Amino acid sequence: MIILGIETSCDETGVAICSDFKILSSYTKTQSIHQKYGGVVPEIASREHEKYLPNITNKVLNDANMRFKDIEAIAVTNGPGLMGSLLSGISFAKGLAQALDIPIIPINHLEAHLNSVFIDHSELEAPFINLLVSGGHTQLWLVKSMFNYELLGETLDDACGEAFDKGAKKMNLNYPGGPEIENLAKNGNKDLINFPRPMINDNSFNFSFSGLKTSLINCVNEDNYNFQDIAASYQEAIVDTLINKFIKAMDKFSVDSGIICGGVAANKRLRKKLSELDKKIIYPSMKYCTDNADMIAFLAEHKINNKKINFDNDFSAYSRGMIT
Ligand code: KG4
Numbered sequence: 090m091i092i093l094g095i096e097t098s099c100d101e102t103g104v105a106i107c108s109d110f111k112i113l114s115s116y117t118k119t120q121s122i123h124q125k126y127g128g129v130v131p132e133i134a135s136r137e138h139e140k141y142l143p144n145i146t147n148k149v150l151n152d153a154n155m156r157f158k159d160i161e162a163i164a165v166t167n168g169p170g171l172m173g174s175l176l177s178g179i180s181f182a183k184g185l186a187q188a189l190d191i192p193i194i195p196i197n198h199l200e201a202h203l204n205s206v207f208i209d210h211s212e213l214e215a216p217f218i219n220l221l222v223s224g225g226h227t228q229l230w231l232v233k234s235m236f237n238y239e240l241l242g243e244t245l246d247d248a249c250g251e252a253f254d255k256g257a258k259k260m261n262l263n264y265p266g267g268p269e270i271e272n273l274a275k276n277g278n279k280d281l282i283n284f285p286r287p288m289i290n291d292n293s294f295n296f297s298f299s300g301l302k303t304s305l306i307n308c309v310n311e312d313n314y315n316f317q318d319i320a321a322s323y324q325e326a327i328v329d330t331l332i333n334k335f336i337k338a339m340d341k342f343s344v345d346s347g348i349i350c351g352g353v354a355a356n357k358r359l360r361k362k363l364s365e366l367d368k369k370i371i372y373p374s375m376k377y378c379t380d381n382a383d384m385i386a387f388l389a390e391h392k393i394n395n396k397k398i399n400f401d402n403d404f405s406a407y408s409r410g411m412i413t
Pocket residue numbers: 099222223224225226249250251253254265266267268271351352353354355356357378379380
């Protein structure tokens with residue numbers, strides 16, 4: 090089946106075509122306009138999606154050597170995410186599906202992330218523990234099989250990507266803050282400041298990053314340390330916290346494969362520390378770690394294949410919500 094996927098949950102405008110579980114073409118436009126505001130501005134994000142979706146769709150069709158009439162179904166992210174952004178994508182997708190008289194399939198963004206690893210690792214077999222770490226989410230999942238997941242824990246306040254972004258902003262660095270802090274940390278002393286490792290001694294698989302961010306703000310205000318040392322020590326605290334819960338979950342559920350996805354999975358210090366452990370850790374390729382429409386179209390095809398879908402265009406967006 091030939092499926093056109095559309096992803097607009099935050100500040101990436103993505104369109105992709107998937108057929109027989111292979112991505113035939115795809116394009117992701119990261120909205121750089123938000124950089125100057127130091128974070129995503131929701132209304133601007135919605136407008137940018139609306140502005141670029143038609144041309145990106147034409148490009149993706151051309152790259153796959155296809156025409157609109159070749160598309161057999163549309164898949165679109167309907168949550169969780171920024172309401173306006175989601176509605177821009179859904180409105181476009183519904184209009185297209187109606188005009189082409191083809192079915193439309195709503196896809197949960199988090200479920201798509203959980204399965205994105207299969208796009209280029211079809212050999213992988215569940216169970217595994219999936220650590221989803223992005224600007225909006227920090228979640229630990231036990232993936233028992235495709236379509237069978239259990240949320241083990243998540244952040245109670247800020248996402249870990251948000252901790253990087255807000256920490257960077259406090260040090261007058263650019264957005265997104267993760268790569269900026271990583272870069273600054275290269276020449277810093279990671280052991281100089283003993284930032285808290287929040288919640289690592291409790292029995293849950295939840296996280297909390299807002300206190301850590303407050304510690305960084307205090308440190309910056311005290312003016313006793315240089316930013317390189319603050320960045321290195323702060324990054325170390327975030328990385329240690331993530332690894333602690335990730336490995337505990339793998340041990341508790343006797344799962345020997347761990348997967349990390351989301352933008353924070355790019356962090357080199359996180360990867361280095363995990364490589365030093367005797368664990369099998371798999372990273373989807375970077376284009377599937379960050380937001381993309383490939384994973385939306387890919388999951389939709391699996392759902393259709395497994396008859397896990399009710400074709401019904403009577404759905405709308407939700408900003409928060411779990412996989413159903
Ligand atoms: O998954 P993503 O591209 O977008 C969503 O949030 O959905 O993740 C973006 C997040 C941002 O918070 C960014 O600062 C963080 O991922 N990030 C990183 C790195 N690259 C991106 N965090 C730490 N180290 C990095 N190298």
